[in-house]
Amino acid sequence: MEYTHKVQYYETDQMGIVHHSNYIRWFEEARSDVLEKAGMGYDVMEAEGVISPVLEAHAVYRSMTRYGERVKIRMRIKAYNGIKLSIAYEVTDAATGELRCTGETAHCFLDRDGKPLSLKRKKPEMHKIFEQMMEDL
Numbered sequence: 001m002e003y004t005h006k007v008q009y010y011e012t013d014q015m016g017i018v019h020h021s022n023y024i025r026w027f028e029e030a031r032s033d034v035l036e037k038a039g040m041g042y043d044v045m046e047a048e049g050v051i052s053p054v055l056e057a058h059a060v061y062r063s064m065t066r067y068g069e070r071v072k073i074r075m076r077i078k079a080y081n082g083i084k085l086s087i088a089y090e091v092t093d094a095a096t097g098e099l100r101c102t103g104e105t106a107h108c109f110l111d112r113d114g115k116p117l118s119l120k121r122k123k124p125e126m127h128k129i130f131e132q133m134m135e136d137l
Contacts, residue, residue, distance in 0.1 A: 001030075001034045001074065001075045001135070001136075002072055002074050002075075003019040003029060003033045003072070003073045004070055004073075005029060005030075005070065005071050005073060006070050007024050007063075007065055007066065007068060007071065008067075009067055010125045016066050017060075017066055020064040022098075023059045023061070023103065025060075026070060026089075026091065027057070027059075027073065027075075027087075027089045027103055027105055029073070030075050030089065031075060031087060032103070034075060034116070038132075038133065039129070040126055040128050044112050046115070048123060049111055049112045050110075050117060050119070051114075052085070052107045052110070052112045053107065053108065053110065053116060054106070054107055055084075055107060056105065056107055057103070057105045057106075057108040058103055058104045059101055059102070059103035060101065060102050061100075061101050062099045062100055062102065063099065063100050064100075065091075065100045065101075069090050069093060070093075070094035071093060071094055071097070072091070072092050072094045073089055073090070073101050074089070074090045074092070074093050075088065075090075076088050077130065077133050077134050078104065078132070080130050080133075080134055081120075082109075082119045082121070083108060083109060083117070083120075084107065084108050085106070085107045085108070085109070085130065086105070086107075087104065087107070088102070088103070088104050089101075089102065089104065089105070089106050090102050
């Protein structure tokens with residue numbers, strides 16, 4: 001599961017280096033892209049009454065990324081039990097493969113009322129997609 005992002009000028013500081021907060025945004029871009037490609041974008045999930053908030057976000061910065069560069073964001077599901085989801089990310093320079101950042105996010109699934117929701121029991125079709133994503137690793 002991979003997503004490519006071209007660094008925009010607004011994502012950089014005065015030195016032309018990507019501001020650290022953008023890596024977390026890139027994690028979300030990659031996650032959204034992968035879910036959409038699996039037929040389960042956030043719009044589809046929310047239309048089905050499923051909300052998936054971020055519980056945690058963590059990033060470790062390894063090397064600087066600069067304006068105009070392209071990065072590849074690879075993600076894999078670390079853990080999934082139908083109620084919670086943990087995703088690992090690896091950001092590398094698209095041209096050189098140099099590691100730029102690693103990170104993780106943790107999510108849960110809620111219904112429209114904000115109550116915990118088991119995809120396994122209440123949304124088996126979505127549960128199957130996440131299980132397949134885990135198997136594809």
